[in-house]
Amino acid sequence: MTDDLGVLETAALLRELTAGLIGAAGFGEALDRLVRITRDAVPGIDCCGFTALRAGEPVGVVASDPDRAELDDLRHGPDTPAMTAIRRREMIIAGGLDGEDRWPAWSARARALGVHGVISTPVDVDEQVIGAINLYADTPRALTPRHQLTAMLLAEHAGLLLAAARDREREADRAGRIDDKLLAEGVVGQAVGVIMTQRGCPAPEALAVLRSAASSLDIPLREVAERLVLTVSRPRDN
Template sequence: MNLEMRDPAVERLGVLETAALLRELTAGLIAVDDFDEALDALVRIARNAVAGVRWCGFTALRAGEPAGVAASDARLAGLDDLRHGPDSPAMDAIRLREMALSEDLGRELRWPAWTPRARELGVQGVISAPVDVDEQVIGSINLYAGAADLLNTDHQLTAMLLAEHAGLLLAAVRDRARKAAQAGELDASLLDDGVIGQAIGVIMTQRGCPAEEALGVLRSAASSLDIPLREVAGRLVSTVSRPRDS
């Protein structure tokens, strides 16, 4: 039996390239709070870092409906958009929860509507890997090759690791976005609160600063004194409203 021998140096290089990809992806998404911005960074980094991949896209569904599409090349964005129909490798990956691979779209029969459009755009090979983000969002990362038979088992492993890592990072992005939104709602309610609102008004007048900055000053004082925010606000309002001795 003639078994293919793998060069250990090549195998190590693949591991190092994948580790570099995951490290770059983490650095690119670690501080992002916007989901669409995170998707754009994800497809750009994956396109640039994975050898043999000419384009990268991402298809996202929120509660079963199209929730977002990102593409490293705007010309190919329609290939990742499920509004054009469920006939695609991305939809197969999402629905079956397994990787969809076609090394040569010229021999592909599974996606009769999608494949001709892809080939017209220059796509000759594709890997779509399912991505689990959280309870509300699932998706697929789609790697495209511009020539047939470029995508191999190494690309499948990279796509699997990329999908797992991307899911964790995107979940963190959505969690940060939720917390930022909740903080914004909390700030709005505090600004309308009686004594806290009055205290904010006092600080705004004294410092000539906007309401958000005044609230930050009030919070900082509460933290430094280790007393509730409302109590700090009450003390401030009481101090400035106290009649001065003539």
């Protein structure tokens, strides 16, 4: 019965992660949701963190408990469970940090912050970003084989969801660059200015209106812009 409950808890965690991370606006928000959902959903874990590297260099740290974020931050030194997991490409477990000699300085900081056990698991996001998800327990020997299985499944699932978040972020950046280029072009920029004046809305919203009109009329965006500019610039009969 206890094992069945563990399976159900893990399945519920993965479902919640999927729902939460799919709706994230970007990679940073996805990481925030990942650590918060994991902390709240995994029994025996009172803090969760994520250490991220891009092209081999530290690029970010996210923690469900900001007061313990330094435990995931490689700027405090590379000798950490997270970095060991990333280097070895394997799960790293320390059920009790008293007498732990693999990361003496890190372990001392962890104990001072009330952390007495850790599981760090490598997460592959894409060809540029890798990281480790870190599960922390506030009591010694609280981490069990069930936590290890959960960490393994969590890392696999989170890697896929974070990769999707990175793709969405890149696509949004690309779309933003395209929008900037369009707004800089004469007739489209003029049409956007017309809509902004008529509706009292910002440029992105005005461009979205123009795009919607082009889609509805099934004609190119530039042609819609030209028609709009021509319409408003045409002299009116008295």
